[in-house]
């Protein structure tokens with residue numbers, strides 16, 4: 401029986417596996433599909449590598465992963481950003497380990513080749529034997545094309561694809577709205593929670609645009625909130641919506657009142673933030689500033705899902721790194737305001753700890769469900785993952801996009817249609 | 831510091847008792863070990879001591895500790911329901927400071943958990959700040975420095 405199902409899946413084309421309203425479960429479990437994804441998606445799309453605030457100064461760097469490849473985001477002496485392949489041009493050792501730091505150069509530990517912050521090869525120990533053999537200028541670290549939008553840095557191995565701004569398209573306005581949660585200060589990364597779950601990366605990609613799961617799997621989180629806050633999280637019957645933003649991106653608005661954090665600032669301060677407001681007043685901030693910061697501390701009322709590997713999710717960045725077909729690493733990146741009052745940034749971190757990460761009150765329950773989806777993908781005779789929720793109740797948004805109810809699967813349909821386009825792009829051109 | 835076997839034994843006994851409570855999920859008794867302003871902290875940054883201004887895995891005041899226990903035991907959290915058992919041992923005790931009735935101590939912890947039929951292992955340095963109360967202590971601060979906090983973790987549905 402099992403063999404029959406597997407051989408059936410092997411004979412199915414990708415188009416047969418990805419329908420508008422469903423995808424085949426082999427998308428979660430087929431190692432060959434995974435290899436193709438690394439090549440066609442991760443090596444050929446704009447992939448998030450970091451936020452500018454993570455490399456604030458000359459010599460700052462952080463490492464990131466694009467598919468299986470380790471890359472370095474660095475800031476050089478002229479304060480310019482570079483995205484470098486983390487692989488020495490001599491015999492291929494990584495030149496940089498660790499999450500982030502500050503350095504004057506990337507020196508390979510094996511034979512000591514030294515690279516500048518912009519990737520140029522500068523130092524070559526015992527150069528005599530290279531005379532007439534190699535010229536340093538021909539051996540810089542490989543560089544990736546990179547572009548930045550509102551502080552978010554993306555890179556790609558593909559020099560031919562559209563500009564980042566074209567790729568982001570309708571998502572740009574939502575990124576701008578998201579960045580208002582600095583509370584009038586530039587958004588700054590405060591740290592991240594890193595965890596892994598035994599499941600395919602697309603299970604997490606979908607989850608960011610899945611409001612349907614929230615009151616069910618996150619019941620224990622909701623129970624841990626005060627009544628006023630748990631009412632805010634009771635959004636399934638509210639006026640929220642999911643909008644397909646094109647190119648696989650989507651936005652899920654759960655709390656419409658928190659789309660623009662600068663609106664209606666004169667509303668009463670919620671109980672959950674009274675202490676923060678008091679602390680800010682005590683520091684001498686004007687009432688208008690207090691209200692602006694308190695509102696920003698909430699985070700936004702929407703999840704912006706950017707295909708393929710990052711989301712601006714209410715109050716944090718969600719980054720996913722595929723490890724293997726059945727293993728995914730997630731980073732939940734906490735953000736605050738650069739130069740904002742310490743009380744504000746601390747409140748943001750405490751709220752992040754409450755829900756996110758391996759010890760949060762939310763993430764572990766998500767991860768438990770995702771692990772089960774992965775298990776389910778390996779068994780059973782019903783080989784499909786449904787994406788049809790809300791399909792008969794669509795409307796056109798103000799921006800002219802396809803939109804559905806807040807708990808519709810509109811965003812997942814958008815992502816999988818883009819997945820199919822990226823996975824079949826080559827074969828169509830040929 | 832001059833050796834003080836009486837104090838050493840009292841501290842080791844207290845920490846072992848706490849470990850036993852946690853392995854046996856006697857969380858209400860565990861909650862009662864704490865002072866009202868006590869903090870249970872699991873930092874990400876291996877070296878920091880300024881926990882409030884860093885992102886941590888957990889930074890629990892009294893309210894968050896109670897909510898955490900409620901979540902583990904309440905039956906609403908599917909990942910908590912999947913937590914079976916932990917077995918931990920604490921050893922290598924050392925008193926690092928004493929001042930008045932305050933005692934600071936640290937020790938090593940090895941913890942194994944079975945989750946979905948797999949055994950998962952954690953090692954950590956535990957750092958305690960204790961305040962004398964009668965012949966025992968009140969817990970003022972417990973910092974769990976996980977050996978692998980800088981890498982990634984999987985679900986943790988218990989108290990370290």
Ligand code: FES
Nearest residue numbers: 488490491508511
């Ligand atoms: S591998 Fe880097 S210097 Fe030899």
Ligand SMILES: [Fe+2]
Nearest residue numbers: 613614618766
């Ligand atoms: Fe969730």
